[in-house]
Amino acid sequence: MKRIFSLTILVILFCASASAQQALWGGAQITSPEVNSDKTVTFRFQAPDAKEVKLTGDWMPSEGWVPGSELMIKDDKGVWSFTTKPLESDLYGYAFLVDGLRSTDPNNPFLIRDVASVTNVFIVGGGKGDLYSVNDVLHGSVIRRWYDSPSLKKQRRITIYTPPGYESSTDNYPVLYLLHGAGGDEEAWINLGRLSQIMDNLIAQGKAKPMIVVLPNGNVSQSAAPGEGLRGFYKPQFMVPNTMDGNYEASFPDIMKFVESNYRVKTDNANRAIAGLSMGGFHSLHISRYYPNTFDYVGLFSAAILPNQDVSHEVYNDIDGSLEKQMENGYKLYWIGMGKTDFLYKSGEEYRSKLDNMGMKYNYVETDGGHTWTNWRVYLSQFAPMLFK
Known part of the structure; x- marks a missing residue:
């Protein structure tokens, strides 16, 4: 009788626990x-x-x-x-x-x-989704660091991907600086872009060279992504102050100095690439021409092109002249991707016409769809295998 009573209590407790867990979840x-x-x-x-x-x-x-x-x-x-x-x-x-x-x-x-x-x-x-999945391959590392930006007079947070085997190697690696769009931050390419999965899989397949990928925060008014910086928790905005006013482009050497002082990287033009989506494409365009002898590889993914008319900064002076200088100095790849229904399609078309008239060579890829991560993940998977060849 005592045994039956004990079993009954256990059943009741189990049911109560299961019910509680069910409610909890x-x-x-x-x-x-x-x-x-x-x-x-x-x-x-x-x-x-x-x-x-x-x-x-x-x-x-x-x-x-x-x-x-x-x-x-x-x-x-x-x-x-x-x-x-x-x-x-x-x-x-x-x-x-x-x-x-x-x-x-x-x-x-x-x-x-x-x-x-x-x-x-x-x-x-069963297709490109596999490239965005974690597969049974060697994996790189993703780390968040803080660096000093003397130009912006603050410490800022940055995300860095190192390829498989970096920690145990003594090799120096090429670097891709990969920039986010408006409303994004140093987390965007990791979370939305599946950067680490794409790079792990491309490297494992022998399609891309092992490289370090640097993911900065392009919003100069922020020390870090919302919830990760000095401001604490606040609602993220699509556009924040001072985002496309020239200060990010002008301060970009602070990022490069940190990377080249803290990581085993090759520091010549042939081993530096810069690319970005939307606002990040805008930044990549202007950083690469403002420092015209720095990057041999440039990628513009659905890029915005010209600054707003009310913006005045030396970075945006003589755009045509600096593009000419960039072309004269030489580069290995100038890659442009755009969706057929992207709201920036017309400005991208006008920019390509400018490059054609200048005789500046570029690779152009046009895809279905618009201003979406669906396209930007594809652009990265096409661009990265072309680097550092």
Whole structure:
């Protein structure tokens, strides 16, 4: 009798514990998203009292600046679901719209921040999505450091990727300075761009040379990414003060000096590259021509081109003359990528026409889609294998 009583207590305690854990983790266990064998993806969201739930994802045709959406269907348990058509291999972001209110997926803990928006992500494998995945290869290291910027009179945070074997080697490595866009920071290429996964996989496949990749913060008013610097926690903004006013370009040698003093790197032009997306492409364009004998490799990913008319800084003086000087000094690769529906397409077209008229050689890649990380990850995977050959 005593044994039966003890077993009964154990069962009650187990059920209570299971119930508590279920409540702790948000109710019934639901799998979402579920990538199916045919590359369709099923999403589920429990909201028995909701009148309408929609799924929005970056693979859907856009409605202006935002992706489209699809209605989900509710079952008798209050779980809403939707299954996509087969998706191409890639990394995707999505969210739910619950009675018009945007919500992340409580059953998917994998999120990334883009400016002030937090989005769930998943990967469909079997293609370029594999390049963005952690595979059974040797891995590099990602470290956050602080460096002194005398030009900006502050300490600033920087992210640096070192290739597999860097710590145990005595070799010197080439360097790619990879710059983020507006609203980004030193975390953007790691979290949104899958930089470390892409580089690990390209190096393992023998497609890219081992290199150090430097990921600075291009917002000179910040010491670090929101939540990581002196200001503490605050809502990130798309554009912050002094972001495209010439001070970042002028202060860039502070970053190079830190890298070349603290890492085993090759310090000649042939072993330096600079590239960036959108605002980072703008910065790469102007840094590379303002210091026209510094980088043999330049990459402009969906780049903004000209400064605002109300900006006055010596960095932006005589743009044509400094481009001529850059061309005369020589370089090995000037690479431009742009999406067909990018809002910067026309300004990019005008810039290429300027280069054509000057006789300045460049490689141009045009892709489907617009101003998106889907394109920028592809551009990096195409650009990096061309470096330091």
